[in-house]
Amino acid sequence: MAGERGDGDGSRDTAEPEPLRAVEHELTVLLRRARAVSWEVAREVHPRLEPNAYGLLLLLFRSGPTRLTDLAAELGIGKGTLSRQIAALAELGLVRRQPDPVDGRAALLDLTEEGQRRFADARRARQEQLHRALAGWPTADQVEFARLLSRYNAESR
Template sequence: MTLDEETITGLEREFAVFVRQDRAALGRLGREVHPDLKVAAYRLLAHLAERGPRRPTELACHVGVTAPTISRQLQHLEELGLIERVGAPDDGRAYLVQLTEAGRRRVEEVGVARRRRLDRLLGSWADAEIRAFAELLAKFNGSAATPPPRRCGGDG
């Protein structure tokens, strides 16, 4: 299927607006977790909340940064008291990163605020429209998912 250029241009424009608005909202909500928290750091916290303790290398792969960059981000989050290091059960030389209780509580608070925001944004939509939007967005995200540009894995 080939779409006309006007449709593609309109879709691209709306996508850019969506990404900008979501990034700005995420930045505001992330600052509710901690005033010094950056958007990228909030994504790490949300990933840890969803997936549980992870090796730093896996987190670096998830957000697409290098080992030194993830190390600095994790150090900052640790200094804020939002994450902690624990030994990896399968390798005494490695460690995992997990949320502290304060980190978990803050991420949940932001999650509640995000859901309230979505509820406000979609408040005038019919239930069927919301379900269709969610299904189409999931379909799009599934087709947009590609393997990472570099091989991820290893010790952290």
Template structure:
């Protein structure tokens, strides 16, 4: 059997049904791209650890408890993932000057280089993929996704 079967839309909700379908396609492809990105950063990087590495970069210096709260996971789970990143030499720990019991996380030089290299490759891939689109449409897509992501943070 060929073709895709989207859910039958409720009358008057066709646009929302199509959006749900297209987001599902996007999320599946995004997971595959993230797996590829993860391997580009380090071949031994766990699937969930790539996103954590990106978040540490965004929030650095980051406390493990803040990362656990951000992802809605337990401290034991975040500790295992952080240990794996540390073992691979991608992050380092430093004492928290405000709270001597805690520590702060940042990317190591190696982690920074690997993440930057993977990001550049991903950006070039997007550029090649969207090369036929006018730049203002690419910018509009980015703005619309940003608006959508902001909505999902508060939902």
């Protein structure tokens, strides 16, 4: 296979250095676990909530009333896709559209009171899980972990 070389003993070595393979493996494990947690957290917010909607709710929670175009740009998805997701969240009573006071042609999206309550409850549960997972780590390691994750996220956009 391209990018692989054999050493004659039946094993395969890739051209990537060992640290890169280790990072790839750990990211795969992290993403698999994150998907499982996303399903759990989404169900805590609402039994019919899609798992990927948690990130959208988090953005609305942090930003407050926001235009659809701004959310789409932040998430890196099309307005049509986001519009469908927002419609589903509105149907569940978690998100509302309200007129933009600056531009009457536009709408602002925001969490409803029910959406805020449900999201806050699920977020608390998620933060408790994270706290348990990192409880044995020294504070300096937690700070470094957050710094490295932030750097990775910023550089992989």
